[in-house]
Every structure is written in C-alpha cells, then in structure tokens.
Amino acid sequence: MSECLDADVLVAVGDALERRADAAKHLQTCAVCRSQLEALQVTRTALCAGVAVPPVSLSAALSVVREARRQEQVIERRTSRWRQFAEAVAAGFVALLATVSSRVPLDSPAAAVTAFAVGALLMATGSALAQKVSVDSSI
C-alpha cells in the first residue's frame, strides 16, 4: 500500500509552507511583528514552565482535597437524612389530611396516628428507595 500523500494534502502542505516562508521573510523586515512574536514566546515560556514540587507537598495537597471531599460527603449524608425525615413528616400530615377530608371516620386518636404513620412510612420508604437507585446508578 502506498504511503504517499494525496494531492489535496500536498496542496495543503505546500500552502502552509508558503505561508510560513512568507511569514519568516516578513519577520526579518518587520520589527513590530518580531516584537509581538517575542512577547508571545516570553508569555508562553513564563506560563507553561514549571519546577519540580517536593513529593511531600504534592501528597499534602492531595490529602487536603481528599479530606475536604470526605467532609462534604458527611454533610451531604446528614442533610439527606434530615431531608428524608422532613419529607416523611410532611407526608404523614398529608395522609392525615387526606383521611380527614375523604370523610373516613377517625374514631380514636390511634386511628389518626395510624393514618399519619402510614403516610410517613410510605414516604420514607419511597425516598430511601429513590436514593438507593440514584447511588447505584452513579456507581
């Protein structure tokens, strides 16, 4: 199989070479472009160059990031638990309200508590399941 370049590529390469030759020629005579090119080279060198960092400093920086992530996860879990609790309480009240408004007779406080508890339990279970699905899908 031939490894030669096709005509299109050759034309593109020729154009590029010609432009570069023009550019090189222009740079020889134009002080403004020369100084701009120098400024760009100095900028690139200054911003790209690095120096060796002691391994102990690199691992310390990484440890700080990992510790911050761990703390963030703890806060997220705590917030999530509180949110679940609040949702369950709200669902309990909604269940109780629904029971009352649908004229289901609540003969005793125990019946009201049961309606509340059923609502809260359903919400808490649903929320926990949703969280588990979301964690599983993110892994």
Added chain:
Amino acid sequence: MAPLSHPVDFDLGRFHAGDDTLFAELVATHSPRLWRHLHRYAGGGVDAHDLLQEVWLRAFRKRHTFEGRGSFAGWLLTICRTVGLAALRRRARDSPAIDAACLPAPPHDASEVVLDTVLALPERQCEVVLLRLVEGLSTVETARRMQCSEGTVKSALHEATRKLRDQLKEVVR
C-alpha cells in the same frame, strides 16, 4: 516551550463531582506551575507548601464555578494569585513592620510579571491567551470552548498580543 495541552482527560462532570482520581491527576500535573508562582508569596512562617494546599483546597471548594468554557490553567492561576495575595495581606496584618500599602509584593522574576500582565488583560483576551498559548488549542477549538466565533478569537488574540508587547517590553529585552 511546548504548550500545555490538556494533560488529563478532563471531564467536567467528574470535576464537579470532586472525583478523587481526576483531582490526583490535576494536582500532579498543574502543581509544578503553581509552585513556581507561589514562592513569590511565601514568607513570614507561610511557605509554598502551605500555599499549595490552600490553592487546591480552594479549587476543590470552588470547583462548581469553573464552567469549562475558559482555560482550566487560567482558572487555577487566578486562584493561585488570590490565595497568594491573601497570604500577603494576612502577613501585613499580623506583623506591623510590613507596610500594607506596599502590597502586593513586587514581582521578582519575569514569569511573575508575565502572569500579572496576562491576568490583568480583559477577560476574553486573557482566556484566549491562556487557551491558545498555555493549553495549545487551535483557533477553532478555542472558539468552540469559548462559544464565540473564530473571528472574535483572532481579534482578541491580536489585541492581547499588542498589549503584551507594549507591557512586556522590559521583560522581552
């Protein structure tokens, strides 16, 4: 000096999620450049070792502010400068012998002058310089990243180059 193309497979989603592996790669790749600049701000019991940790901690906490449109290296260098200047201010506050009016400390090598000059450019010009020169993106890639036209990138680079030439005359000499 070769430009720094994206050294790691930069996934914005993983970055925002605070992915451990990605951050390990970023710390290893970008710290050498930060280290060079952090020495400028070290002193008074605070060394580059402490400042490097502060920079990465801040980068981690502020990671959601990086939207992926501009240069990551530039975003990090800006944090580096913010952390460094805050260290200088703390030092001035804690030791009355240092005159706060003198802050920030004058740059003492060419790379610091260049960094200050680049970061002081208008935002679009600064981003173009960082993406084209530091990250080595082409005009087309830069335009795509910045969500603007190629013409805008070219004119911003042209204007930035003119300003850099004027402001870096002493360094270039």
